Amino acid sequence: MKKTILTFGLISGAVSAGLMIASLLFSDRIGMDHSLFLGYTILVLSFLMVYFGIRSYRDNFGGGNITFGKAFVIGLSITLISCVCYVVAWEILYFKFMPDFMDKYGAQILQKMQASGASAAAIQAKAKELADFKVKYRNPLFNSAMTFLEPFPVGLVITLASALILRRQPKTQTAAMM
Numbered sequence: 001m002k003k004t005i006l007t008f009g010l011i012s013g014a015v016s017a018g019l020m021i022a023s024l025l026f027s028d029r030i031g032m033d034h035s036l037f038l039g040y041t042i043l044v045l046s047f048l049m050v051y052f053g054i055r056s057y058r059d060n061f062g063g064g065n066i067t068f069g070k071a072f073v074i075g076l077s078i079t080l081i082s083c084v085c086y087v088v089a090w091e092i093l094y095f096k097f098m099p100d101f102m103d104k105y106g107a108q109i110l111q112k113m114q115a116s117g118a119s120a121a122a123i124q125a126k127a128k129e130l131a132d133f134k135v136k137y138r139n140p141l142f143n144s145a146m147t148f149l150e151p152f153p154v155g156l157v158i159t160l161a162s163a164l165i166l167r168r169q170p171k172t173q174t175a176a177m178m
Helices: 002-024 027-046 048-060 068-097 101-115 120-137 140-148 152-166 173-177
Strands: none
Touching: 002 027, 002 048, 002 068, 027 048, 027 152, 048 068, 048 152, 068 140, 068 152, 101 120, 120 140
């Protein structure tokens, strides 16, 4: 079980980290809204490894059977490994190559507010909120926690769906007699 979890978790993590890095190269060109959509699409693609990991375990080690609980534990473990890879990649990117990310992100939000006709007071309040968040985001622990919360809910949903789809109980003797 550990080998399956580690293999599929690392593949998922490599896909999510690799595609995140690739998409960041184009983030300035495609804009924040499209970049967000692309980012979550990448996460869904990388978390397909949860489905394949559970199925691999069921077919290769479970004799074609797996309970929902066992499938959920395997899927959640793959998700956690993938999320850790994603966080590590982001921490390296953010602190070593993109220390101005929060400035650009904040400027885009404020520009969008101005374009939509928000009041000066609302823009000023948002600017203060962004400045406070930027200070917190410099802390690697806070940054890691916030980054972990991006992919984890997606992975959790895919884990639940995969466990439901792939669960298969062994046929009982009484069912075989009927």
